[in-house]
Amino acid sequence: MTAQAARRRYALISFLTWLPTGLYIPVLVVLLLDRGISLTTVAALGVAYSATVMVLELPTGGLADVIGRRPVMIASAAASLAALLLLGLSESLWLLAISAVLRGVARALSSGPVEAWYVDQVPAEDAADMARGLSMGVMASSIALTAGTVAGALIPVGLDVSLAVPVLIAAGADLLRLVVTVVAMPESKYEASTVGSVLRGVPSAIASGVRLAVRSLALTRVLMVSAGLGVTLAVIELLTPAWMAELAGSAERGVLAYGLVAAVGFAADALGSAVSMPLLRRIGSIRAVCRIGYCVSVLALAGMAAASVVTGLPGILAVAIAYLLMFVGLGIAAGPLSQLLHSQVTTSERATVVSVQSLLLQSAGAVGSVGLGALAVVTSPWVAFLLAAVALAIPAARLVAPQPVPSVSPEVRSVR
Structure with a gap:
């Protein structure tokens, strides 16, 4: 398979x-409330989802390193399909709880394998590709x-259909993902083919990946950036909706404002990723692009902290601009940071290390959400935003390439 074909398939999956x-x-929260589920129970379902993801992150990463990336991604699509069918069609609390756990299983299974599969397809010396x-x-x-966010928000209103319709469309998308993964994600057979070899191999893969993450200074610094990013995203997701509701003057207008800003934030992240490669070609340094x-x-x-002193529409616009710029920056750094991570690992531990990265992001996010959220209550949101900036700035400033990485053009000797 050519690098270009692998790149396209990776992007599609x-x-x-x-x-x-x-x-x-x-529609998730409103759909559950509409079915008579209390807000407290909705929160509990969210905890079940998050706990499942965190518990399974490392085991599923190790599994992908032992039995292969493709079967794990197939299992992820199947689990997500079952979860969304239950969510879209069931009103039983127990079935909805199973749905939340299955969504967590699917998320944990998909964290790392497809990225590891893509990197496995590209020659190690071809840093540009x-x-x-x-x-x-x-x-x-x-x-x-x-x-998806825009469509999920507009479909029930624009087509005057049930809130479950976007969920069932999502299940259809997972069915398509299942088929595409089976067809478009080939890989050679892995050695672990029996239950015994898998049970022996997964703990070994986890231990190897964790040891590497701890012992490699370069990899540790990359992972610390992910932890700082987890704090940042958690604070943004926790404080921005309520803040925008306060600026907008009502909960309804605040939800609309945040929904639009969140959707455009995802687009800004995509824009940052698109800008990343021209920057890398021009600068010639992966580390510099990350910074x-x-x-x-x-x-x-x-800027978001400073915008807290502005009220009304100017305040909303100031927050929105700062929010979008933040995601543009994260998009610029995301690809190069992953490249730095993968330059430090081998195929046998690649998916496990990506799972370690994801686990750190979620764990740091949980701690940051509780700690900085409480701080924002007793002080002000601008304090939490400033501390989130510090949490990201410190590990990002210490991010270094410990060894020369292949250049992105013949004229550039390294990306240090």
């Missing part, structure tokens, strides 16, 4: 992986979330 999430997120493909994957995921992206994001977070 990434798009189909995140499209269902975009479709059901706008690898970085370009990783950025395309981020861009495809962001476009999917943008399109540019995170610098934009940190300054945007500081």
Whole structure:
């Protein structure tokens, strides 16, 4: 398979992986409330989903390194399809709880394998193709979330249909993902083919990946950036909706304003990913592109803190601009950061290390959400935004390439 074909398939599968999430997120809470589920129980279902993802992150990453990326992605699509059918058609609390757990299983299974599969297809010395493909994957995921969020919000209103319709459309998208994964994600057979070999291999793969993450200074610094990013995203997702509702003057207008800004935020992330490759070709340094992206994001977070003194429509516009710039910066840095990570790992531990990265992002996000959320209550949101900026700025400033990485053009000797 050519690098170009692998890049296109990776982008397509990434798009189909995140499209269902975009479709059901706008209606999820309201749909459950409409079925008589209390807000407290809705929150509990959310905890069940998150706990499932966190518990299974490392085991599923190790599984992908032992039995292969393709079967794990097939299982992810099947679990998500079953979960969304239950969510769209069932009113039983127990079935809805099973749906939440299955969504968590699907999320954990999809965290890393397709990215690891793509990197496996690209020659290690071809840094340009690898970085370009990783950025395309981020861009495809962001476009999917943008399109899905907008469609999921508009379908019930525009077509005057049930809130369950976007969820069932999302299930259809997962069915398509299942078929595409079976057809378009070939890989050679892995050695672990029996239950015993899998049970022995998964703990070994997890241990190997975790040891590498701890012992490699370069990899540790990449992972710390992910932890800082988790804090940043958690604070944004927690504080921005309520803040915009306050600025807009009502909960309804605040929800509309945040929904539109969130959708455009996904598009801004895709724009940043598109800008990433021209920047990399021009600058010739993966580390420098990462720093540019995170610098934009940190300054945007500081801008959100400053916007807290502005009220009304000017305040909403100031928050929206800072929010969009933050996601542009994150999009610029996402692909190059992944390239730095993959340059430090081998095929046998690749998916596990990506799962470690995802687990750190979620864990740091949970801690940041609780800690900085409480701080925002007793002080002000601008304090939480500033501390989130610091949480991202410190690890980003320490991000270094420990060894020369292949250049993106013949004229550039390394990307240090």
